[in-house]
Amino acid sequence: MKYKPSYCLTLCLTRILTLSFVMGECYILSSWNKCSHLKKVDKINITSYRLFTHLYQHIAALAFAVKETNDNQQLLPNVTLGFHIYNNRFTEIGTYLAAMELLSRRRRLAANYKCETENLPAAVISGPITDYCLHLATILCIYKIPQLIFGTSPVVNNDAQDIFLHRMFPNIDCQYDGILQLLLHFNWKWIGVVCLKDDTGEGFVQNVLPTFALKGICFHFIARLPKYAFTDGFDEFVEESYKIITVAMGSTANVIVVYGESPTIMVIRMMVYAAEIRDTPLEISTKVWVMTAQMEFAMISFVRDWDIDFLHGSVSFEIHSKALSGFKSFLQTRDPLSAKKDKFLWTFWEEVFNCDLPNPSLDKKGNMFCTGKEKLEHLPTSVFEMTMTSHSYSIYNAVYAVAHSLQAIHSFKLKHRAPPNGAGEQLWNIHPWQLNQFLRRIAFNNSAGEEVSFDQNGELLGGFDIINWVIFPNQSFVKIKVGRMEHQAPVDKRFIIQDDAIVWPSIFNQALPFSRCNNKCRFGFSKRKKEGEQFCCYDCIPCPEGKISNCTDADECFECPGYQYPNNDKDGCLPKEIIFLTFEEPLGIILAVFALKFSLITVFILGIFMKYRATSIVKANNRNLTYILLTSLLLSFLCALLFIGQPGKVTCLLQQTAFSVIFSVALSSILAKTITVILAFIATKPGSRIRRWMGKKLAYSIVLSCSLFQAAVSIAWLVTSPPFPDLDMYSVTQAIVLKCNEGSGGMRYALLGFMGFLALVSLTLAFLARKLPDSFNEAKFIAFSMLVFCSVWLCFIPTYLSTKGKNMVAVEIFSILASSFGLLSCIFSPKCYIILLKPELNSKKQLRKKRN
Structure with a gap:
């Protein structure tokens, strides 16, 4: 007879409490499974627990995967794969008990004692509760039995344990990053957080939430879910649940991130129930729940009729999965009447259809009997999902991972060891630690075409699907894939989501929910x-x-x-508009007109003085100085025109230098006139030695020396740091001022300072000489004119500094015109009056008369 060994997978389904389980009967599912014995566990009160109907799909996924591997003769030829199912009964003790039974002989709990070598467990599939997987690892690693976890991977600090853990769950950091990207994508910066009240929940709060905060996420509240309580302490559970749901629903945050595990949705439903029995109506459907991939929809019989509307529009993460052809048909062929040994199916069938299957050994009265023709697809999805969930998909892949690893071991032995005749049994004599080595390196494509492999840490290489929950009035729901988070993808393609495909809670009227502490700050x-x-x-x-x-x-x-x-x-x-003082604008026209008008007046006065150059008034106080003064005043008026119009290279070079040199000539001429008056008076005194200083040479030397000094400073300015056209972008808010940059401010202030010095000296000397006896004392008019000149330029300084833009140029032009016209009018208007209107006073006789 041909040798046909069988290997058993052990599935540790945490928190499955069916009637069969609690009675201590763990039946093998179908006739194709050759591990046809059963395990016994202690009996407990069957009225204390109820069936989680969704977990039957996990069992069905396991059976479906085992059936496919056994039907596939190319995968494991002449080998039958079977499995045992154990129950941990909600407790750590139950978990350790299941582990010890696995390691004991049949029908008797005797640790580390086995009398049979057949049907040795090749691996253990556990999940989805993290803590219980960790408890199992403590025992299984001692015997080097690989454990495939289809829930969240526990944190193991012991490398000896970690090496035997194979996680059918992608890198958890990828999920955390996906949640963060989701919050940032929808600009949800103000959220609430609900997490488990255990080590995993605290780890999430302590290690993950700070990274959220670094990206600008704030937490209005962080609430811890109470421990699951279905029997003892239910009143305390309701009280604590009521407090949490009140905080959550009273929060201004419209988005709540829930970090939980498989039964967490069941707990949230009980929290809502806790509010209802307090007659506290809560608008729980006003929140968007963002749930982690560890969670799945759980239902027990006594909450069957409770509303699940609060899940409408929720967003959850799930392990990436694809539909498996044949699984739905496999579920549809489940018939409890033809599979009487399948006690899981019997208990599940009675629970979901609320009927009793005919059983001669039990006297059932008062209940409706099941026909066996009921259809699973007619059940609401809140009771049972026909579509394979992500956890069931992980179980399916875990079975195939073990099967492919067994095949890899068999191929390795065939290749490296030629078996003698009759040694086929030795080829399949595989120890669990040998399987562990191949599991880490295994890679295969499942029947859906998805590649399954592990990284160096034993974590599944893959990503997460982003799921949108849509709830219907009949308490059914559909989960729509709206995005994906892929850890291995390029950075710009890791997070993908279809905004338009998402259905939001009804209260938001399909508008993107707003979840911020306050409204956004508008522009401005x-x-x-x-x-x-x-x-x-x-x-x-x-x-x-x-x-x-x-x-x-x-x-x-x-x-x-x-x-x-x-x-x-x-x-x-x-x-900004580029501006400068132009000849076309009113201000420029006015200043230009005045400059030309004053220039014409100056020319007119110069003409009068030249016409009447032989008269006494014209000859008095040095006629040539008068011509020099009038000419410089004429040039100063014309110099003002350099400041009007678009600044260019030439005009910028000439503006300040020409202005300073011309004004220096004018002021030095006035100074020379004043000194001439004073010396003329002193020279008339007997014995005065000043007479030899009298004459034109003194006056010309004063004018020439002062002018040459100012010209030398101007040339030095032009050589070292010449002015140039520049743009002033900041002095005027709404315009760019085109102006002449001075190049060197120090040079400009040196020129202005020297002119100020000349003005002050002239003013002082003229003021002192104003009462000297003379037939026509010009010092009086020079004193007044210099007073006007100094007043104009003293007013110019604060006005110029407080003015911006092209108005600064206008102020400077006005000061040039005003000061020049002040000199012109104060000094020459009295003389012109006498020359033109009082010619009788313009004679030597009259001058001698006044002098005497």
């Missing part, structure tokens, strides 16, 4: 933190003058580029 405003509040809570303050913000929730306002200026709403920048 910036954020300011509220004292005593979290950083997500802030006030919105308008941008200060000259700054803008062109985005919502701006951290601070900023200035526009130099060529732009803020608009009135301070939410954008407008292009």
Whole structure:
């Protein structure tokens, strides 16, 4: 007879409490399974627990995978794969008991004692509760039995244990990053957090939430779910649940992240029930629940009629999965009447259809009998899902991972060891630790075409699907894939989501839910933190003058580029206009007209003095100095025209230098006139030695020396740091001023300082000489003219510094015109009056008369 060994997988389904389980009967599912014995566990009160109907799909997925591997003769030829199922009864003790029974002989709990070598467990599939998987690992690693976990991977600090753990769950950090990307994508910065009250929940709060905070996520509340309580302490459970749900529903956060495990949705449903029995109506459907991949929809009989509307529009993460052809048909062929040994199916069938299957050994009265023709697909999905869930998909892949590893071991032995005749049994004499080595390196494609493999840490290589829950009035639901988080994908393609495909809770009317501490700051405003509040809570303050913000929730306002200026709403920048004082604008026209008018007046006065050059008034106080003064005043009026129009290289070079040199000539001429008056008076005294200083040479030397000094400074300025055309972008808010950059401010101030010195000396000397006896004392008019000149330029300094843009040029032009015209009018108007209107006074006789 041909040798046909069988290997048994052990499935440790945590928190499956069917009637069969609690009675201590763990039946093998079908006739194709050759591990046809059963395990006994202690009996407990069967009224204390109920069946989680969704977990039958896990059992069915296991059976479906085993059936496929046994039917596939190319995968494991002449080998039958079977399995045992153990129950941990909600407790750590039950978990350890299941592990010890696995390691004991049949029908008797005797640890580390086996009398049979057949049907040795090749591996253990456990999950989905993290703590119980860790308890199993403590025992199984001693015997080097590999454990495939289809829930969240426990954190194992012992490398000796970790090496035997194979996680049918992708890297958990990928899921955390996916949740963070989801929150940031929808701009949900103000959230609530509900997590388990255990080590895994605290680890999530301590290690994961701080990374969320670094990305700008704030937490209005962090609540811990109470321990699952279905029997003892139910009142305390209800009380604690009521407090949590009240906080959650009273929160201003519209998004709640739930970190839980398989039964967590069941607990949330009980929390809602806790509020209902308190007659506290809560709008629980106003929140968007974001759930982790460890969670799955759980249902027990006494909550069957409870609403699940709060899940409508929720978003959850699930291990990436694909539909398996044949699984739905496999479920549809389940017939409890033809599979009487399948006590799981019997108990499940009676639970979901609320009927009793005919059993002659039991006297059942008062209940409706099942016909066996009921259809699973007619059940609401809240009772049972016909579509394979992600956890069931992981169980299916775990079975195939073991099967492919067994095949790899068999192929390895055939290749490296030629078996003698009759040694086929030795080829299949495989120890669990040998299987463990191949599991880490296994890679295969399942029947859905998905590649299954593990990384160096024993974690499944894969990603997560993003699921949107849509709830229907009949308490059915459909889970729609709307995105994906792929850890191995490029950075820009790791997180993918279809916004338009998501159905939001009804209260949001299909608009994107808003979940922030306060409304966004509009354009033109910036954020300011509220004292005593979290950083997500802030006030919105308008941008200060000259700054803008062109985005919502701006951290601070900023200035526009130099060529732009803020608009009135301070939410954008407008292009600045380039401005300068032109001949076309009114101000430029007025100044130009006055400059030309004053120039003509000066020419007129110069003409009068030249016409009447032989008269006494013209000859008095040095006629040539008068001509020099009038000419410089004429040039000063014309110099003002250099400041009007678009600044160019030539005009910038000439503006300040020509102005300073011309004014120096005028002031030095006035100074020479004043000194001439004083010396003329002193020279008339007997014995005065000043007479030899009298004459034209003194006057010319004063004018020439002062003018040459100013010209030398101007040339030095032009050589070292000449003025040049420049753009002033900041002095005027809405315009760019085209102006002449001085190049060296020190040089300009040196020129102005020297002119000021000449003006003060002239004013002082003229003031002292104003009462000297003379037929026509010009010192009086020079004193008054210099007083006007100094007053104009003293007023110029604060006015110029407080003016911006092209108005600065206008102020300087006005000062040039005003001071020049002050000199012209104060000095020459009295003389012109005598020459033109009082000619009788313009004679030597009259001058001698006045002098005497």
